[in-house]
Amino acid sequence: MEQVPFLNLGRQYKLIQKDVHNEWDQVLAQTAFAGGPFVTRFEEAFAAYCQADYAAGVNTGTSALHLAMLAIDIGPGDEVIIPANTFVATAWGVSYCGATPVFVDCDEYHNIDPSAAEAAITKNTKAIAGVHLYGQPCKLDELRKIAEQHQIYLIEDAAQAHGALYKGRRVGSIGDISAFSFYPGKNLGAYGEGGGITTNRKEWIDHIYRLRNHGSEQRYYHDEVGYNMRMDGLQATVLEIKLRHLDQWNDERRRVAEAYLNGITNQAVTLPKVLVDTVPVWHLFVIQTQDRDGLMKHLQNRGVQSALHYPVPCHLQKAYTSLGYKQGDLPRSEALASTCVSLPMFAELTQEERERVIEAVNSYNP
Ligand SMILES: Cc1ncc(COP(=O)(O)O)c(C=O)c1O
Structure with missing residues (x-):
């Protein structure tokens, strides 16, 4: 497949x-x-x-x-x-x-x-x-x-x-x-x-x-x-x-996001939240789970690609070592960096592909 x-x-x-x-x-x-x-x-x-x-x-x-x-x-x-x-x-x-x-x-x-x-x-x-x-x-x-x-x-x-x-x-x-x-x-x-x-x-x-x-x-x-x-x-x-097409393509991304938000029910996964009074455009759909490597491997086995945004928060990048930040300084960002997984997200994802992503995430058993 x-x-x-x-x-x-x-x-x-x-x-x-x-x-x-x-x-x-x-x-x-x-x-x-x-x-x-x-x-x-x-x-x-x-x-x-x-x-x-x-x-x-x-x-x-x-x-x-x-x-x-x-x-x-x-x-x-x-x-x-x-x-x-x-x-x-x-x-x-x-x-x-x-x-x-x-x-x-x-x-x-x-x-x-x-x-x-x-x-x-x-x-x-x-x-x-x-x-x-x-x-x-x-x-x-x-x-x-x-x-x-x-x-x-x-x-x-x-x-x-x-x-x-x-x-x-x-x-x-x-x-x-x-x-x-x-x-x-x-x-x-x-x-x-x-x-x-x-x-x-x-x-x-x-x-x-x-x-x-x-x-x-x-x-x-x-x-x-x-x-x-x-x-x-x-x-x-x-x-x-x-x-000229952007609004329509963003609408379609919102439909993909809606399908994921409604369809993903796996308790081992945390779904993204949307701030009130905003209309997001879902450049990325980022979920969180404790055993991130396990989930990514499971998705791969099910033929679903995934990605990481971002595995290292900026304050812990080597480029900024001289600024003196250390692990533990910004706990939310650090936790996110080690638990985030990005699911397929673009306007042209087919209905069948959307369903395969949802099925793959829901069948993950940590
Ligand atoms: C949040 C953010 N800021 C800045 C940039 C930099 O843009 P570019 O890759 O076009 O230089 C990107 C994209 O890569 C980004 O995602």
């Missing part, structure tokens, strides 16, 4: 193949490769979709975080509070600016715990970065209130949450500035690398437009040290095509 794939991008490609080829023909004919009109067109569409005033397309989500942090003037001596339970790139953004990431624990929704974030504020804190991990919006109202009270910025890392709603608003429009990844496996993914920034502040987005383009507005005149972090035209067209 064929395996149930963790992710299959080929199925989605078949749905949009013609459009992609047509659009790519135009990009190639106009030789609009690095930046250019197709990127601008996507930026306008993406800003409108996110209910933000402005968007910038860049080369990766990691660059998006880096540039967003540079735009709000994060630099050496500053601290940025981030969840330990995230993909490490949230922390890279801070480190690239010469600032220090301060890791805090997660709440029962696996996202940054606002009270832990508030407790970690010092006189050097410049921002809190809330990550909408697995496509679940974090507690933005609480974070916003804390940020306002302490006069620090709120950054959203929305790399996994394109289209998710928090109290009826799109994520990426609530914090001061937000970063997205368009890595191929994301809910909105390019056919290569890509990233984006949204904000309502014109001076920040203009600065980002310059920074991504060698610190330059006028060719060969460089007002500051910049970067080559432009989005390319081919990726922009793929993203613009996919954006």
Whole structure:
């Protein structure tokens, strides 16, 4: 029997193949490769979709975080509070600016715990970065209130949450500035690398437009040290095509999640919870179990692929040894790292595959 794939991008490609080829023909004919009109067109569409005033397309989500942090003037001596339970790139953004990431624990929704974030504020804190991990919006109202009270910025890392709603608003429009990844496996993914920034502040987005383009507005005149972090035209067209389908694909992910939430009844497994007043987009469907290796092996034997997000929390990564964190500092994140398992999750999972995943999890006997 064929395996149930963790992710299959080929199925989605078949749905949009013609459009992609047509659009790519135009990009190639106009030789609009690095930046250019197709990127601008996507930026306008993406800003409108996110209910933000402005968007910038860049080369990766990691660059998006880096540039967003540079735009709000994060630099050496500053601290940025981030969840330990995230993909490490949230922390890279801070480190690239010469600032220090301060890791805090997660709440029962696996996202940054606002009270832990508030407790970690010092006189050097410049921002809190809330990550909408697995496509679940974090507690933005609480974070916003804390940020306002302490006069620090709120950054959203929305790399996994394109289209998710928090109290009826799109994520990426609530914090001061937000970063997205368009890595191929994301809910909105390019056919290569890509990233984006949204904000309502014109001076920040203009600065980002310059920074991504060698610190330059006028060719060969460089007002500051910049970067080559432009989005390319081919990726922009793929993203613009996919954006038209995103709500429908996210709906389908919600149907997969609903099937899992209703169908998985194994008491040895803890299912994810959804925060009230949010509409998640289920980038990942992460369950927990004590004998994680045992469950993964069982799934494999049943022909169901699974994955880990993430086996090592950021504060215990070797890259951050110098910050002096130790095992036991952030117990929720550490417990999650040793018990999490991600089940297959993408819009094109067939009915039969969904049922096979549920059957495989329910038949696991630790
Ligand atoms: C939460 C989070 N932040 C940042 C990134 C970095 O994005 P990219 O891989 O596009 O650099 C990712 C994706 O990998 C992510 O999941």
